[in-house]
Amino acid sequence: MSDRIILKLGGSVITDKGADCRVNHAALSGIAADIAVVPATGIVVVHGAGSCGHPEARKYRLDQGVAAGQTEGIAVTHRAVSALNAEVVAALRSAGVQALGVHPLHAGVADKGRLVAFESRHLEKMLALGMVPVIHGDVVMDLSRGACIVSGDQLVRYLAVALKCNRVGLATDVPGVLDGGRVVPEITPQTMYTLQIGNSSYTDVTGGMKGKIDELLGLAAAGTGSDIFEVSRLGDFLAGKDHGGTKVRGG
Ligand code: IPE
Numbered sequence: 312m313s314d315r316i317i318l319k320l321g322g323s324v325i326t327d328k329g330a331d332c333r334v335n336h337a338a339l340s341g342i343a344a345d346i347a348v349v350p351a352t353g354i355v356v357v358h359g360a361g362s363c364g365h366p367e368a369r370k371y372r373l374d375q376g377v378a379a380g381q382t383e384g385i386a387v388t389h390r391a392v393s394a395l396n397a398e399v400v401a402a403l404r405s406a407g408v409q410a411l412g413v414h415p416l417h418a419g420v421a422d423k424g425r426l427v428a429f430e431s432r433h434l435e436k437m438l439a440l441g442m443v444p445v446i447h448g449d450v451v452m453d454l455s456r457g458a459c460i461v462s463g464d465q466l467v468r469y470l471a472v473a474l475k476c477n478r479v480g481l482a483t484d485v486p487g488v489l490d491g492g493r494v495v496p497e498i499t500p501q502t503m504y505t506l507q508i509g510n511s512s513y514t515d516v517t518g519g520m521k522g523k524i525d526e527l528l529g530l531a532a533a534g535t536g537s538d539i540f541e542v543s544r545l546g547d548f549l550a551g552k553d554h555g556g557t558k559v560r561g562g
Pocket of ligand 1 (some may be wrong): 320321322323359360361362365368388392447448449450460461462463497522546
């Protein structure tokens with residue numbers, strides 16, 4: 312079977328998380344060059360929000376849901392992440408990748424903060440045409456709460472299953488999951504409780520590294536392992552080589 316890869320680009324990789332929505336163009340062009348040479352038949356890119364979405368989501372308290380008359384935050388947050396998505400798509404396209412932005416606000420529905428539906432037939436069609444869908448953490452309408460934030464990591468978990476991806480990679484700004492400064496080579500549900508995992512000091516409404524691992528352990532329980540590595544090792548991950556990071560497995 313040929314590889315179908317889902318690749319998450321952390322928001323801290325593609326933006327400067329300490330600034331007010333500053334896109335890291337140098338990082339994006341390096342990533343685009345790595346993706347442009349992948350021989351894989353299918354690759355889906357999912358990216359986080361970093362400083363283009365997290366501060367807005369927090370300001371409008373989207374984690375607490377949205378009531379009628381308080382919907383401004385939906386538009387403001389979606390605009391911020393969509394603008395970042397356009398930058399990611401543009402970087403990929405200038406490297407020759409047939410990238411196309413897809414917004415979860417339009418394709419997905421959530422309930423109590425979790426995706427309950429996400430149209431994927433159009434994604435299958437894009438992949439069949441050799442295109443690279445570029446999806447992102449977004450605000451999504453929520454059946455119970457009005458609206459919620461769906462992280463890129465939650466999208467990875469959902470779409471890896473829906474699109475039957477056999478390889479899942481998460482490019483971050485650290486060499487892997489760190490415990491006491493050292494990379495943890497493998498995480499399983501059994502070893503998870505023995506770890507001391509730190510969190511980012513920047514605004515992160517979706518749970519930082521802990522939230523990421525929870526999603527990936529859920530994915531591993533459904534039969535798909537994943538790999539967390541530093542973005543500088545993206546080429547190694549895409550080539551199926553050792554990347555020096557963390558493997559999340561079902562145990
Ligand atoms: C967050 O997505 C989306 C919004 C805040 C709208 P992520 O949670 O995947 O973003 P990063 O990777 O942590 O920045």
